[in-house]
Amino acid sequence: MSSFVVDKDGIKRYAVTVNVNGSDYTKVIKANTLLVNLLRDDLDLTGTKRGCELGDCGCCTVMLDGNPVNACLVLAIDCDGREITTIEGIQDGEDLDIVQEKFIEHAGFQCGFCTPGMIVSSRALLNENPSPTEYEVREAIAGNLCRCTGYVNIVAAVLDAAENL
């Protein structure tokens, strides 16, 4: 169980350590803090977007121990000791990841709001399955809604990235 202190209002605040994009961060948070809020409000990692906040749209997708999850539905305290990769951690140093490059090349975004989640889901797929079929790509990003409906270019970008891994 994470250690906690009781604040002046009688609310418990827990020391939680998460590894985000390769660095450990320890934050003192309330138990009801959601992962998406820890990332955006406490760690200033605002690449992860808040969309529907109900697990439907996938804008807040991050990898939790390598698996894509909706950060809006996960308690930050339940991530204590675990590894998180956000869109900010996808690129390799100064260089964009191949998935990011291919999204640009294929114009795999229009307004761009779904893009961080799309790229995280796509990268997680390619980590597990480096040569997916179109069906597998569509299945992997089915939890990421693009309201500009630019799916054709997104799928093309992911398939092209797979060929150039």
Add this chain to the structure above:
Amino acid sequence: MYLPDFEYYAPDSIAEACQLLSQFGAKAKVLAGGTDMVVKMKNELLAPEVVVSVKNLEQLKKIEYVAGKGVCVGALCTHNDLVKSDVLKERYPSVANAARQMANNQVRNRGTVGGNISNAVPSADLPPIFIALNATAKLVGTKGERTVAMEDLFTGPGKTVMAQDELIAEVFIPDQKMTGSNYIKFGLRKSGALAVVGVAVAVQVENGVIKDARVALGAVAATPVRAKKTEEFLKGKNATDDVLAEAGVIASGECKPISDIRASAEYRTDLVRIFTKRALRKAVDEGHV
């Protein structure tokens, strides 16, 4: 969107978890994957004063074959744990495929078997295939453990026989004589859609004759239900297209669907007819797919 305050516990043992549930009674809720519960909390449908996170109960995250007995699926396995399980791929791909049809990838990475069952949503995807395979659930509470047949677990929408202090520890799929099983679902989209109708079947076929059959229907009654008249009809019959089509007609007479935003009762009834026929054909021809 922020959640209301609650007391948080993350017990290290099942016994401790049950003790907390017993101590706090109706004020407490179990949190596993959160894909349903956190949404309900955000929508103000649930406001537990105490949240018991079961994240540390590692022993409930395994899928194992117990030689000569059956497959044991820990309640904290996620849907994607089922999809990726070598044990299930080898023995019951039908269960892995049912899990794969649930929601979307992000939700499958968090949503658990125990959550899918204990929420008792009539359209849940896992209960029908578990019922068709004659699976049982092991419930653990402060007074000990008990085993309940999956088909007897549900009492109504959102309601089960589970006591306040009980957790689902595992689902057990016994070794069986069934030669094939299958779950097919109709949703309004290919992904991220609740089942409008879900049909799971298991059949034992020898030399083209159906020796035994189990048919379970989801989303067409207050709970997942067995179509027992359909099962009786199938026993001893040749697995011809005509027989399977007739079984579909009988099954459509055994469901009691409601009309809602997703489909009318009449449409659901007709879908049961078609999907029962198709699921039986697949199970007869292709085994446990």
